[in-house]
Structure formats: structure tokens, C-alpha cells
Amino acid sequence: MTDLDRATREAIAALVYRLRQRDEATGEDRPDVGPFAQEYVLALRLRGWRPTPAQAPISWGSPVARGADPQSHADELEAAREACAEAAARLKADENARTP
Known part of the structure; x- marks a missing residue:
């Protein structure tokens, strides 16, 4: 078997x-x-x-523990959040425009 x-x-x-x-x-x-x-x-x-096959999840740990500095990317992260919010607003506006 x-x-x-x-x-x-x-x-x-x-x-x-x-x-x-x-x-x-x-x-x-x-x-x-x-x-x-x-x-x-x-x-x-x-x-x-x-x-x-079931596998145990990988423990990645904290980004700080791996040597990454979260504050070094704060501006990029904020810009990405704003872009996502704008895209979501445009999508919502498009959906509302199509709904009679």
C-alpha cells in the first residue's frame, strides 16, 4: 500500500x-x-x-531578530498603505457607479 x-x-x-x-x-x-x-x-x-503531507510551520521569528530595522521602511510602508486605500476607494466608487 x-x-x-x-x-x-x-x-x-x-x-x-x-x-x-x-x-x-x-x-x-x-x-x-x-x-x-x-x-x-x-x-x-x-x-x-x-x-x-502535513508539515509544521516554519518559525521565522521577529524581523528585528534577523537584523532588519522596521523603522527603515516606515515611509515605504506608509506609502503602500495609502496606495492600497486609494485603490480600494477607486474600486468602491467604480462598483457604486455600476450599481443602478
Whole structure:
């Protein structure tokens, strides 16, 4: 079996678990939870879903700790914020002009 097969089995097991938890909460008893979960996950696979390996996020740390001086770019940052605000205002004006 490949890692994709293992990941698919784990996805099916997770869906079965969630469906059974839902059924316990509502007081229902559905015996077809397993086949339904398998059919659902396999349909996702046929539509192109593929599991990806989970990776821990990279801790980049503070820019100051890497030797960057945040104040050295304060003017550029303010200009970028103003440009974004102006673009958003133009976009809003264009949308309002098109709306009857």
C-alpha cells in the first residue's frame, strides 16, 4: 500500500468517526456510515482530491531578530498603505457607479 492509500483510509476513518459522533448527538442509528464514508472519500479522490503531507510551520521569528530595522521602511510602508486605500476607494466608487 502507498502513503496515499493509507491517507485515504485515515480520511475514511475520520469521516466515520465524525458521522458516528453526529448520530450519537442526534440519537440516530445509521448502520451504513462506513460504506457512505468510503463512497464519499473515493468520490473526492475521483474529483482530484489528494492528501498532502502535513508539515509544521516554519518559525521565522521577529524581523528585528534577523537584523532588519522596521523603522527603515516606515515611509515605504506608509506609502503602500495609502496606495492600497486609494485603490480600494477607486474600486468602491467604480462598483457604486455600476450599481443602478
